[in-house]
Amino acid sequence: MKAFFDSDIWWSFTRSPVVVLSAIVALVCIIGAVFSPLIAPHNPFDLASLQLMDAFKPPSWEAEGDPLYLLGTDDQGRDMLSAIMFGARVSLMVGFCAVIFSTVVGVTVGLVAGYMGGKVDALLMRIADIQLTFPSILVALLVDGVVRAAVPREVHDQIALFVVIFAIGISNWPQFARTVRGSTLVERNKEYVQAARVIGLSPLRIMRSHVLPNVMSPVLVIATLNLSFAILAEATLSFLGVGVPPTQPSLGTLIRIGNDFLFSGEWWIAIFPGIALIVMVLSVNLLGDWLRDALNPKLR
Amino acid sequence: MFSFIVSRILQALPVMFVVSLISFAMFAYVGDPVAIMLGQDFTEAQRVALVRDLGLDEPFFVQFAKFVGNAMQGEFGLSYRLSRPVAELIAERAPATLELAFSAALISLAVGVPMGIYTGLFRHSWLSRFLLTFSLVGVSLPTFLIGILLILVFSVWLGWLPSFGRGDVVRIGWWSSGFFTVSGLKAMILPAITLGLLQLTLIMRLVRSEMMEVLRTDYIKFARARGLPNRAIYFGHALKNTLVPVITIAGLQLGSIIAFAIVTETVFQWPGMGLLFIQSVGAADIPVMAAYLMLIAVVFVTINLIVDLLYYAVDPRLRTGRGAGH
Amino acid sequence: MRLLRMAALAAALTGILASAGMARTVRWAASGDPNTMDPHSQNVGTVTMVLQQIYDSMIQRNRQLGLEPGLAAAWRQEEPNRWRFTLREGVRFHEGETFTSDDVVFSITRALAPTSNFGIFVDTIDRAVAVDALTVDIITKAPDPILPNKLASVMMMSRSWSERNNAARPQNTRQREEMFTTRNTNGTGAYRLQSREPDVRTVLARNTGWWGWQVPTNNGNIDEIVFRPIASDATRIAALLSNEIDFVLDPPLQDLQRLRSQNALRVLEGPEVRTVFLAMDTARDELLYSNVQGRNPFRDLRVRQALYHAIDIAAIHRTTMRGQSVPTGTLFPEQVNGWAREEDVRLPFDAARARALLTEAGYPNGFEVTLDCPNNRYINDEQICQAVAAMWARVGVRTRVNSLPLGPFFAKIQRDDTSLYLLGWGVPTLDALYSFQSLIATRNGAQGDGIWNYGRYSNPRMDELIQRMKVETGDTRMATIREALHLYREDVPSIPLHHQMIPWALRSNLQIPHMANNQPYFRWAVMN
Amino acid sequence: MSLLQVKNLRVEFPTRRGTLVALDDVSFEIAPGEVLGVVGESGAGKSMTGAAIIGLLEPPGRIASGEILLEGRRIDNLPYEKMRRIRGREIGTIFQDPLTTLNPLYTIGRQLVETITTHLPVGPGEAREKAIGWLELVGIPAARERIDSYPHEFSGGMRQRVVIALALCAEPKLIVADEPTTALDVSIQAQVIAMLKTLAREKGTAMMLVTHDMGVIAETADRVAVMYAGRISEIGPVRQLVRHARHPYSQGLMGSIPPLDRRVERLQQIDGAMPRLSAIPRGCAFNPRCPRVFDRCLVERPELMDAGTTRASCWLYAEGAPA
Numbered sequence A: 001m002k003a004f005f006d007s008d009i010w011w012s013f014t015r016s017p018v019v020v021l022s023a024i025v026a027l028v029c030i031i032g033a034v035f036s037p038l039i040a041p042h043n044p045f046d047l048a049s050l051q052l053m054d055a056f057k058p059p060s061w062e063a064e065g066d067p068l069y070l071l072g073t074d075d076q077g078r079d080m081l082s083a084i085m086f087g088a089r090v091s092l093m094v095g096f097c098a099v100i101f102s103t104v105v106g107v108t109v110g111l112v113a114g115y116m117g118g119k120v121d122a123l124l125m126r127i128a129d130i131q132l133t134f135p136s137i138l139v140a141l142l143v144d145g146v147v148r149a150a151v152p153r154e155v156h157d158q159i160a161l162f163v164v165i166f167a168i169g170i171s172n173w174p175q176f177a178r179t180v181r182g183s184t185l186v187e188r189n190k191e192y193v194q195a196a197r198v199i200g201l202s203p204l205r206i207m208r209s210h211v212l213p214n215v216m217s218p219v220l221v222i223a224t225l226n227l228s229f230a231i232l233a234e235a236t237l238s239f240l241g242v243g244v245p246p247t248q249p250s251l252g253t254l255i256r257i258g259n260d261f262l263f264s265g266e267w268w269i270a271i272f273p274g275i276a277l278i279v280m281v282l283s284v285n286l287l288g289d290w291l292r293d294a295l296n297p298k299l300r
Numbered sequence B: 001m002f003s004f005i006v007s008r009i010l011q012a013l014p015v016m017f018v019v020s021l022i023s024f025a026m027f028a029y030v031g032d033p034v035a036i037m038l039g040q041d042f043t044e045a046q047r048v049a050l051v052r053d054l055g056l057d058e059p060f061f062v063q064f065a066k067f068v069g070n071a072m073q074g075e076f077g078l079s080y081r082l083s084r085p086v087a088e089l090i091a092e093r094a095p096a097t098l099e100l101a102f103s104a105a106l107i108s109l110a111v112g113v114p115m116g117i118y119t120g121l122f123r124h125s126w127l128s129r130f131l132l133t134f135s136l137v138g139v140s141l142p143t144f145l146i147g148i149l150l151i152l153v154f155s156v157w158l159g160w161l162p163s164f165g166r167g168d169v170v171r172i173g174w175w176s177s178g179f180f181t182v183s184g185l186k187a188m189i190l191p192a193i194t195l196g197l198l199q200l201t202l203i204m205r206l207v208r209s210e211m212m213e214v215l216r217t218d219y220i221k222f223a224r225a226r227g228l229p230n231r232a233i234y235f236g237h238a239l240k241n242t243l244v245p246v247i248t249i250a251g252l253q254l255g256s257i258i259a260f261a262i263v264t265e266t267v268f269q270w271p272g273m274g275l276l277f278i279q280s281v282g283a284a285d286i287p288v289m290a291a292y293l294m295l296i297a298v299v300f301v302t303i304n305l306i307v308d309l310l311y312y313a314v315d316p317r318l319r320t321g322r323g324a325g326h
Numbered sequence C: 001m002r003l004l005r006m007a008a009l010a011a012a013l014t015g016i017l018a019s020a021g022m023a024r025t026v027r028w029a030a031s032g033d034p035n036t037m038d039p040h041s042q043n044v045g046t047v048t049m050v051l052q053q054i055y056d057s058m059i060q061r062n063r064q065l066g067l068e069p070g071l072a073a074a075w076r077q078e079e080p081n082r083w084r085f086t087l088r089e090g091v092r093f094h095e096g097e098t099f100t101s102d103d104v105v106f107s108i109t110r111a112l113a114p115t116s117n118f119g120i121f122v123d124t125i126d127r128a129v130a131v132d133a134l135t136v137d138i139i140t141k142a143p144d145p146i147l148p149n150k151l152a153s154v155m156m157m158s159r160s161w162s163e164r165n166n167a168a169r170p171q172n173t174r175q176r177e178e179m180f181t182t183r184n185t186n187g188t189g190a191y192r193l194q195s196r197e198p199d200v201r202t203v204l205a206r207n208t209g210w211w212g213w214q215v216p217t218n219n220g221n222i223d224e225i226v227f228r229p230i231a232s233d234a235t236r237i238a239a240l241l242s243n244e245i246d247f248v249l250d251p252p253l254q255d256l257q258r259l260r261s262q263n264a265l266r267v268l269e270g271p272e273v274r275t276v277f278l279a280m281d282t283a284r285d286e287l288l289y290s291n292v293q294g295r296n297p298f299r300d301l302r303v304r305q306a307l308y309h310a311i312d313i314a315a316i317h318r319t320t321m322r323g324q325s326v327p328t329g330t331l332f333p334e335q336v337n338g339w340a341r342e343e344d345v346r347l348p349f350d351a352a353r354a355r356a357l358l359t360e361a362g363y364p365n366g367f368e369v370t371l372d373c374p375n376n377r378y379i380n381d382e383q384i385c386q387a388v389a390a391m392w393a394r395v396g397v398r399t400r401v402n403s404l405p406l407g408p409f410f411a412k413i414q415r416d417d418t419s420l421y422l423l424g425w426g427v428p429t430l431d432a433l434y435s436f437q438s439l440i441a442t443r444n445g446a447q448g449d450g451i452w453n454y455g456r457y458s459n460p461r462m463d464e465l466i467q468r469m470k471v472e473t474g475d476t477r478m479a480t481i482r483e484a485l486h487l488y489r490e491d492v493p494s495i496p497l498h499h500q501m502i503p504w505a506l507r508s509n510l511q512i513p514h515m516a517n518n519q520p521y522f523r524w525a526v527m528n
Numbered sequence D: 001m002s003l004l005q006v007k008n009l010r011v012e013f014p015t016r017r018g019t020l021v022a023l024d025d026v027s028f029e030i031a032p033g034e035v036l037g038v039v040g041e042s043g044a045g046k047s048m049t050g051a052a053i054i055g056l057l058e059p060p061g062r063i064a065s066g067e068i069l070l071e072g073r074r075i076d077n078l079p080y081e082k083m084r085r086i087r088g089r090e091i092g093t094i095f096q097d098p099l100t101t102l103n104p105l106y107t108i109g110r111q112l113v114e115t116i117t118t119h120l121p122v123g124p125g126e127a128r129e130k131a132i133g134w135l136e137l138v139g140i141p142a143a144r145e146r147i148d149s150y151p152h153e154f155s156g157g158m159r160q161r162v163v164i165a166l167a168l169c170a171e172p173k174l175i176v177a178d179e180p181t182t183a184l185d186v187s188i189q190a191q192v193i194a195m196l197k198t199l200a201r202e203k204g205t206a207m208m209l210v211t212h213d214m215g216v217i218a219e220t221a222d223r224v225a226v227m228y229a230g231r232i233s234e235i236g237p238v239r240q241l242v243r244h245a246r247h248p249y250s251q252g253l254m255g256s257i258p259p260l261d262r263r264v265e266r267l268q269q270i271d272g273a274m275p276r277l278s279a280i281p282r283g284c285a286f287n288p289r290c291p292r293v294f295d296r297c298l299v300e301r302p303e304l305m306d307a308g309t310t311r312a313s314c315w316l317y318a319e320g321a322p323a
Helices: A002-006 A008-015 A017-034 A080-116 A118-133 A136-150 A153-170 A173-188 A191-198 A203-239 A251-259 A268-295 B002-029 B033-038 B044-053 B060-072 B086-121 B126-140 B143-157 B182-215 B218-225 B230-268 B273-282 B286-314 C002-020 C045-054 C101-112 C147-151 C159-164 C233-241 C253-260 C301-309 C313-320 C351-360 C381-394 C406-414 C432-440 C460-471 C474-491 D046-053 D080-086 D108-119 D124-137 D156-168 D186-203 D214-220 D238-243 D248-255 D295-299
Strands: B170-172 B175-177 C025-030 C059-061 C067-069 C072-079 C082-087 C125-132 C135-140 C191-197 C201-206 C224-229 C265-268 C271-280 C325-327 C367-374 C397-404 C420-426 C494-501 C504-507 D004-015 D018-030 D035-039 D062-070 D091-094 D174-178 D206-210 D223-228 D231-237 D305-307 D310-312
Touching: A008 A017, A008 A268, A017 A080, A017 A268, A080 A118, A080 A153, A080 A173, A080 A203, A080 A251, A080 A268, A118 A173, A118 B002, A136 A153, A136 A203, A136 B230, A136 B273, A136 B286, A153 A203, A173 A203, A191 A203, A203 A251, A203 A268, A203 B126, A203 B143, A203 B230, A251 A268, A251 B143, A268 B126, A268 B143, B002 B060, B002 B286, B086 B126, B086 B175, B086 B182, B086 B230, B086 B273, B086 B286, B126 B182, B143 B182, B143 B230, B143 C233, B182 B230, B218 B230, B218 D091, B230 B273, B230 B286, B230 D108, B273 B286, C025 C233, C045 C191, C045 C201, C067 C072, C082 C101, C101 C125, C101 C135, C101 C159, C135 C147, C233 C253, C253 C265, C253 C504, C271 C381, C301 C351, C301 C494, C313 C325, C313 C381, C313 C494, C367 C381, C367 C406, C381 C397, C381 C420, C397 C406, C406 C420, C420 C432, C432 C460, C432 C474, C460 C474, D004 D046, D018 D046, D018 D062, D018 D231, D035 D046, D035 D214, D046 D062, D046 D174, D046 D206, D091 D156, D108 D124, D108 D156, D124 D156, D156 D174, D156 D186, D186 D206, D186 D214, D206 D214, D214 D238, D223 D238, D223 D248, D231 D238, D231 D248, D238 D248
Parallel strands: C025 C224, C367 C397, C367 C420, D035 D206, D035 D223, D091 D174, D174 D206
Antiparallel strands: B170 B175, C059 C067, C072 C082, C082 C135, C125 C135, C191 C201, C201 C224, C265 C504, C271 C420, C271 C494, C325 C494, D004 D018, D004 D062, D223 D231, D231 D310, D305 D310
């Protein structure tokens, strides 16, 4: 740990106020989102607690605002701040799970392809190429559309969250696979890996203990940048109305709902979730950008 | 040259095969067409008759071959939602999407490439820093929010530009074009910017990093050491080398414009294929989705082919048969 | 290359000329698009609002929704079961065919076909008989006092055109059939269909040869109507605010305040003859979408009453509808013949009573149920459902709102594939029977009875009253309606919410009479 | 007068842990037509010196103090545009790896022609003839046909010949050749060096030949500078320095010269390794490895001083050194 704080990464981290700020923002977002059930002022999912008479309250600093609702309420009387916190929770959860999913799939495929080489490599990379030809948002939409058609609506609502995670995750693995394969090819031919082979270590073990650690830093960079992509993809799907189920509104869902009130003076219903989304994604992007530069000093 | 194209087309075949297989699987197995077409009250005889009519009792590969055969003639059956031939629907919508994508691509390239070159060359100027920050905000802004904000500012507050639709279109054969009317062009501006912005920032960042990569190469150092003027180094040597990878990735990015058009078209109620597709996803209208998938695959394969040809034109190493150094 | 450029230039010029032409064009938007152009296939407002500009009926509505001669210049009930209609002379269809009694016989027969969705307007008709080219007799199975009211909704098609194009029977939308009439029209009306791209735009052009332009009240001066569906509320209103649209049929309620404050815009307000209510499956022994096993809670009157009591209609009126609704306790608004103030009384909002009733009925912990809800059909339909769901949650009935676009929504409930749904019902005939017959009567296969009764409510006493309504006249009939209304209040076959108000938003230079049936009649529209 | 004079050159790299001194107090001269060999281990500062002379130090590296003079003119502080005109025209450069120094997307002819027309007052046609002439001079067979070939159509050795042609084609007075043969096959190295040497002699071009290959130096150079940890540790005529090196480091190096012209992979004769720039010891930088280290070496840094036939920076040659 001490080594970490002494490292170049930590140094370049502390050197950039923007990066520190975005890390703090990201952390606040994550904490606010993860612990929203504990710290949110209201529970927007508890239908029974909604008071329709409290609908359309502006933010508390406005003339008609209610101190009870800091950022105002939506058309059903939901507290916007709580809705945003819960929404961010859904957005982040989908984002993280999707990235983990694509990382696991992508890294595995990349390692196998790079290590085995030959026909396995050619086949796997051909699949990745084919998928890369399709924009990931389209893949996600298609997966969602197919599942929607394949399962009854009630079942779909129950598994919708997983479908979205799967759809976004599956749309992004080739990036990881390609990078990892590239690094694996390089590592594979290095002496220590050759040596490990010669002394008869199992391929699995070699990959895990020798190849994997060396490909982790590009993977980390891609994963970070992909997190922002995944969050945006989820928001986009939800905005289009095909993402997470309406019972678990994400930030994208909130923006879609708020969009209807944008011109009627109730701007806060769309603007606050929009700001939350942008701030979250921007801070993740800044972190990812910095991480890429920090792990790849020659690019600076 | 000819054999190059042929080999590329041959390579595209498996892609098309896989895509049509997925398409077919969606078409044939998802959402049970028989149940959908029969509705509530039917007799067993009716069901069997329909199964036979649709050819669903035939072996898999026969059905698949028929599907591919029909698809090649543009025949995808009726939309479940609109009760109209899918091919007709798509043909009606395709010009809107393609014109929008074309305009967005033009914007993103015409602005993104110069910005990328500039920020790659003058890395420390304040303008570069500004553009980089701008690009980061650009990739962090979801497309739909950009669209909403543009509508709010330019349509509602300022009243300069239309907020939805294509304006007046001119028919040229079966193609409908918005390029020849004032209202069509005005209607194009906001959606094209919305759609192009993300690609613009991506292309800018791509060009920038490629430019920086190229500027670090030995042949650029050597060009400097030979005392060539900066103009010749940057725009002669560096740019051309930058373009090689940029062409590939920009080609793919431009392809994804067509996909992102789905979002833009929803926000601007742009009557293109994307709007059709999203309505179909919502309504589980499988024939439309399958046809759209096939069409997009064709578009992408075409884009890839064009990219390869450009690559071929730019990089002499490919022209001598075997690629050295790759 | 040169040639191509010339062609493009020419095309561009044509386009510019067309756009800068002198024609008075109304650009009109609504959230939904008609899903067919067949005049007898879908009895839905979004279809009618376009088709009634194109097709005429024998009897038409005037500006007060009263009746006036249409294609029939005169009519008379010759015998209790026989009506005689004298047709207008010299009327031609848009494609040139002369309109004759044969077309009337054809159209009525077509509306009677099994695939017709307009059966309710012709349910009492036995047959139509052409007496001569301009005279038609309509024979009813039983005396039908409101036949002219119903015929005001039956559009007249050309027999030769329809048969030539294999469209002798209405398109079957349930089986996803496409036929010629899905996209083509040939009416006698004030406007003809010039072009149509489903979901994109529908252009109507003035039919200068329309017989009605001779009638002084038809003072419309619109040359062209461009209809565009814009599903997104925000986009629709942005388009109006930025002068891309002249007329929005269904402006979102939340934007009214802002629209009123604009000088260039006007908001026309008025009630619609349309009542929004919640109906539930009272037929099955076990609900399709609920966690209750082995019994159907909605068959228990106490449960229906409990759900009724749990609704805070004042909150919905104030917040969800922003005042644009008339809360009601009955099946239709006062414009409808048969309405009675004493029967328009709601069960009061009383959550405690609701919980008590649920406990009494054996659901002390409530239950779960799914509420099917359209999200682009009625004013704030989805929001109403969500508000209701929250209110029911407070008495323990955990309600999942399943909101769908109108196409899938209607398809779903029309398959009886629902446990609970929200519906809004307009009354084009302005007579009580229409609502009772469609919504409350037992579905018995007869034309019109119970065809929109997707909860399959069935009450023999109610059915008897409805059958009597069909044949009785005068005070006897009024008393029957009154009794049916009272039974409706007591037995709660559905939970009424409100009559919707239908504000229209338009540019100030456009005048069009606001109609309680939410139908714009462009023959009366004037643009300065 | 010397062609090139480098006086007390100091190059620094600012980093987060303070400033690294990459070159410190480097001084030498090159006479017209003279070949100066610069040797030393990787990281000793050989290439850095070359880069400083042509004014192409990689940022953030910068010349902190000292002067570089070409024919008596200072060139280290010239504005970019003026310095550009000197590069190629007055000082030619040859880089190490011929596979990467040529732009793969342009024909070699185009690259030659643009260099010639940049610096010499000739039209494109004449420049092309000159280019063909240079290709013939550097030994490209069928130069007239091959001038329109792309770099990847040549072998490594041939490409380095093209690079040499590019460096010479504007007829510079000085060539900075940074490890010109290291990347080539051993069998070709000798040919290329021989060609380079002959050409330089014919044209009267002076050359700074950076290499770690003592064999090449012994055969080609007139004088040799030995660099260690950013400083010149010894400089003198090639014969003296090879045979009678004075500095203990040079002695170690020379001990490693194989009897024949064979490339030496590593200078392993001296124990230990050159210190990193961030950890240069106090006193003489060589002191941890020096077999003849004594007190003064640990505290005071030696300047270049006369050491008989050569000049060396070693306290052994100062007054009062232990015998």
